[in-house]
Amino acid sequence: MGEGAPPGMSVMDLLAAVRDADERHRIFAERLEDPLAYEVEHAFHFSAKDNLCTSDFQARAGSRILEGYRPPFDATAVARLRQAGGLLIGKTNMDEFGFGSFSTNSATGVPRNPYDAARSCGGSSGGAAAAASMLEGHLAVGVSTGGSISCPASFCGVVGLTPTYGRVSRWGLIDYGNSLDKIGLLSASSGMIRRYLPAISGPDPLDPTSQVQPPLDMSGQIRSVAVPEEALTGLSGSMRAAFEDAVARLERMGVEVRRGAMPALRFALSAYYILATAEASTNLARYCGMRYGDIEQETDQSFNEFFSRVRSRGLGREAKRRILLGTFCRMVGFRDRYYIKALQVRELIIREYEEQFRSVDAVLTPTMPFVAPRFDEIENMSALEAYQADFLTGPPNLAGLPHISIPCAYIDGLPAGMQLVAPRWEEGRLLSLAERWENGFEYRRPEGRA
Ligand code: GLN
Numbered sequence: 001m002g003e004g005a006p007p008g009m010s011v012m013d014l015l016a017a018v019r020d021a022d023e024r025h026r027i028f029a030e031r032l033e034d035p036l037a038y039e040v041e042h043a044f045h046f047s048a049k050d051n052l053c054t055s056d057f058q059a060r061a062g063s064r065i066l067e068g069y070r071p072p073f074d075a076t077a078v079a080r081l082r083q084a085g086g087l088l089i090g091k092t093n094m095d096e097f098g099f100g101s102f103s104t105n106s107a108t109g110v111p112r113n114p115y116d117a118a119r120s121c122g123g124s125s126g127g128a129a130a131a132a133s134m135l136e137g138h139l140a141v142g143v144s145t146g147g148s149i150s151c152p153a154s155f156c157g158v159v160g161l162t163p164t165y166g167r168v169s170r171w172g173l174i175d176y177g178n179s180l181d182k183i184g185l186l187s188a189s190s191g192m193i194r195r196y197l198p199a200i201s202g203p204d205p206l207d208p209t210s211q212v213q214p215p216l217d218m219s220g221q222i223r224s225v226a227v228p229e230e231a232l233t234g235l236s237g238s239m240r241a242a243f244e245d246a247v248a249r250l251e252r253m254g255v256e257v258r259r260g261a262m263p264a265l266r267f268a269l270s271a272y273y274i275l276a277t278a279e280a281s282t283n284l285a286r287y288c289g290m291r292y293g294d295i296e297q298e299t300d301q302s303f304n305e306f307f308s309r310v311r312s313r314g315l316g317r318e319a320k321r322r323i324l325l326g327t328f329c330r331m332v333g334f335r336d337r338y339y340i341k342a343l344q345v346r347e348l349i350i351r352e353y354e355e356q357f358r359s360v361d362a363v364l365t366p367t368m369p370f371v372a373p374r375f376d377e378i379e380n381m382s383a384l385e386a387y388q389a390d391f392l393t394g395p396p397n398l399a400g401l402p403h404i405s406i407p408c409a410y411i412d413g414l415p416a417g418m419q420l421v422a423p424r425w426e427e428g429r430l431l432s433l434a435e436r437w438e439n440g441f442e443y444r445r446p447e448g449r450a
Contacts, residue, residue, distance in 0.1 A: 018032070026111050042086060048091055050127070052075040053073060053172040059174065061094065061096065064315070077200040094125055094127060095124035095148075099124065100386070101386055103124060103152070105317075114446035115446045120378060121155055124143075125143060141184075142184055144182050150368075155368065159434055160185075161402070167182075170210070178283070180397055189434075190406075193434075217428040223255060224255065224359070225364040227257060230261065231265065240366075253436060262356065271343075273387055275346065278329050288311070318383075403420060
């Protein structure tokens, strides 16, 4: 078994623990069931978010429209983890195509928070964060477009690392927004991420946006951080107090903390939702009932009728909302006002981070403005209120910068994270800081962890 796993645990015991956690928290869209078939040597166990293609499970990306789709190949990140000795134990539940922050927009199952099953795991990689939180020694592969690794990491009390755009190949990932999507890792602490991030990194001839890159350097440190004042507005009172305690602790660790301003952060959320939905609305056009998954047999109608019928049935409400929003934003007549404007805001945000990095090693904010909400609270949120929860996780994703969410507090027993954003290719510094943080801050594990 891999480091961190209980010594001597057999695959049979592991899968029993996985089943038990899954039954209580609905972590997996599909998982390994037959231990005998998989009595193989492995160094560690991992899961893949359901929008990653793997040859042994369906890939539905949380959507009904992909029901039954079994890819004949592995995503590069998954293939590389198998080569490194990983055993893939299942596909984790998520918001449909990544659309959401609470994993409630899922057709395959809504994961329940490890600390309180009446609450959300966050999203869209909610199942991934729950797996990382509930299973000892587990590595969960997640994906972030606008915060889908940081958000659930914060709500589930685990470490979530989103790499620099282009560090990890996107081959085999079911696209949400191609200019924003990044594959990353979640685990209960930073050790497994430090160990296996190098395995999934590096250019890939199958993904032209994967980049020739500097190797991961785990020796770099974060000596100074900037806290932008814009990040402290809109937080719950208890989150603000918890964050200030974490800042004080970082200062005691010798990290210099400067208060600063990043005015463009105020526009990041609007820009993110315009760009992300514009890209999503074109990506989803391929699900027309002819190629993947839920294939429609009756073809006696015109294409438009056929297409509408398949999509009305196969796509959830939030996916439809995003198609409408994204299509509107790139329509002739509105394009300049929305899409092009959002690209300009993206540029501004990139410049503001560059400005910060001239004097500090990282930008520090809370990850989410509140702790994991209850499902009844989520039901009463408007779409806009739900989108607003992403105001701190959107900006680093727009800029393609590496960032990490680290558990930094427990508020009434529920975990909360802080988020650090570093310059391109500086994941190593983020992971070094997480390791130092873990030497002095004790993570509290949920009950029933296996
Ligand atoms: N919550 C954001 C959205 O709904 C981000 C999701 C993601 O990163 N996939 O778009």
